Amino acid sequence: MKKYGENLFQIGEVTKIAGVTRKALLVYEKKGLLTPAVKDSESGYRYYSADNITQIRAIRSLQSLGLSLKEVAAYYYDTENIDAHLQRIMELRATLDKNIQMLQVRAAKQGDMTVHKTVLPQQVCFCRRYLCGNVGDAANKLRDTYIAAAHTGKMHMALRMFTMRMSQSIDKLDLMCCIPVQDSFDGAERVDFAQTPALCIYYRGPYEDTSRAIKALMKYVKENNVETIGPFRSIYLEGPPNRGENSDDYITQIAVPIKV
Secondary structure, eight states: OOOTTOOEEEHHHHHHHHHHHHHHHHHHHHHTTTSSSEETTTTTTTTHHHHHHHHHHHHHHHHHHTHHHHHHHHHHHHHHHHHHHHHHHHHHHHHHHHHHHHHHHHHOTTTEEEEEEEOOEEEEEEEEEEESHHHHHHHHHHHHHHHHHHHHHOOOSOOEEEEEEEOOOOOEEEEEEEEEOOTTSSSSSSEEEEEEEEEEEEESSOOGHHHHHHHHHHHHHHTOOOOOOSSOEEEEOHHHHHHHTOOGGOEEEEEEOOOO
């Protein structure tokens, strides 16, 4: 029988249950993040409660998001800087969301029309609208818009350019070409986009066939009575710059903002 009862756990048991090393537990204790339920003054043995194990898992969870132990301590005990800690967690969430999205992108296969939930970011774009004759013409117009946005010196290098279908007709290339720029851009071409939930398909294949994914997403929206709140977007994730002439490996995120 355990010296301190069946409801407490020795350090070796905790390492197995929580998947953490003995050294890590001692570091948590040293940092003030964990206090064993009992610490035998004679033997130095530590005994942990179920609450301790829950606390250990919470610490590990925050570490897995990218927080240092110093940041974990601040998260729990620094009540004067809540806004700063909240901002840090939101930044980590944004990074995690981006990594999830890129894994979904990498998993996209030709012909895969799986619909995903996503969040389109808040952003400012340099936008120009064109009525294009064909996909080649649309590509040229997007390139021209990109060049014009680059000349402003305000391009946002992390966000992706996209086009929006301004017509209800799938065959009409009435497109708004959108190039992300910095918030400080104040030209006539500025359009502000709010963060919004969306549905999307990660389409792998040539730009000429993206209409297949748009039709599939339209069908899903109709069959599931989803209320859309904006035009369909084609967000260009991987294309000629890094895929060269191999258009079968181009990846375009076909997305539509929705009401929730």
